[in-house]
Amino acid sequence: MSERVVPEGSRRRRRPTKQGAVLSERLIVDTALRLVALHGAEALSVRRLGAALGADPSALYRYFRNTDALLLALADELVGRAQEGWTATGDWREDLRSMGLRIHACYLAHPQAAVLAAYRTTGRPHETRTVERILGILRTAGFPDRLAVRVYHAFVDQALAFAAQDAAALALPAAAREADEQVWHAVYGRLSPDTHPHIAATFPLLAADMSGSGYPFALELTLAAAAALHPEAVDTAARP
Incomplete structure (x- = not known):
């Protein structure tokens, strides 16, 4: 256009x-x-x-x-679909966890669109509602505004970065994707303990872990770090 x-x-x-x-x-x-x-x-x-x-x-x-306006609408649609059916529990960690996993899953369900749109800022209704919702979770839990903004930034960028990376892998032609997956066994599985002792020692665990996304564990690390930065954070569900 x-x-x-x-x-x-x-x-x-x-x-x-x-x-x-x-x-x-x-x-x-x-x-x-x-x-x-x-x-x-x-x-x-x-x-x-x-x-x-x-x-x-x-x-x-x-x-x-123009086509860029349409692309922004596609990006906002993915954000909206990720939020469909989401409800708050009052446990800020669980609420952010479920939201992050929904974002990741939605983008992986539309990998070609995710590759094009994950890095865009739309300013459209679904996106602004999601930003408001995440900041509300953090501020309601007692995070000071400056820290709430920084946690929001890290949380969202992490979710979108993993979504874009994992979606790009899914968007590869099947042959290329299978070839990448085989590298762990064809190359890493044959490295000598003499030259690569740490890879050789951990290879079964390494190959198994690399077969999936690193996002769920990375998300837990982020939530744990946020809790450590503000141990006074409270869960509204636990309030009398």
């Missing part, structure tokens, strides 16, 4: 597309996510989206002024 701003009042299209659906921002985002899963970044073009939607490509400008 090229840069083209359409007046707010002209954005709605009430006439159904060739598939019989009424064009909307939600329909465009859902379709874009599906196409990105199949074709990667190449899917974010008015030609592909228009064909998939059965709509004139120019109609998409009523909703998104």
Whole structure:
């Protein structure tokens, strides 16, 4: 898409597309996510989206002024999907733990989109609601504002960094992914104790651990560090 701003009042299209659906921002985002899963970044073009939607490509400008605006909407949609069904328990560690694991799982469910969007700041409703929610968890638990912000920053960046890395691995062609996994046994499993004594000593544990994501344990380390930095933090669920 090229840069083209359409007046707010002209954005709605009430006439159904060739598939019989009424064009909307939600329909465009859902379709874009599906196409990105199949074709990667190449899917974010008015030609592909228009064909998939059965709509004139120019109609998409009523909703998104360019492909970057659409990409930000995709990023915000992933944030929103990660929060669907989440409820607070009042235990700040459990609430952050469940939120972080949801973010990670949601991005891995959409690896191609995650590779494109995990590092973007959208400023859109799902993202701002999530930022508010995380800061609320920390401040309600008694974290001073400066520390709450720093813990928030570390927590979010860690979740997104692991999500992007693990999603990138999932987005690899199957042959490349399998080849990477075999390196642990084909190379590391054959290293001599004389030259690599620590790898040789820990190899069975190392190979088993590296077969999965390091995020769950890294998340526990972050939560433990946050608790150590502010041992006075309280769980609202435990309050009388």
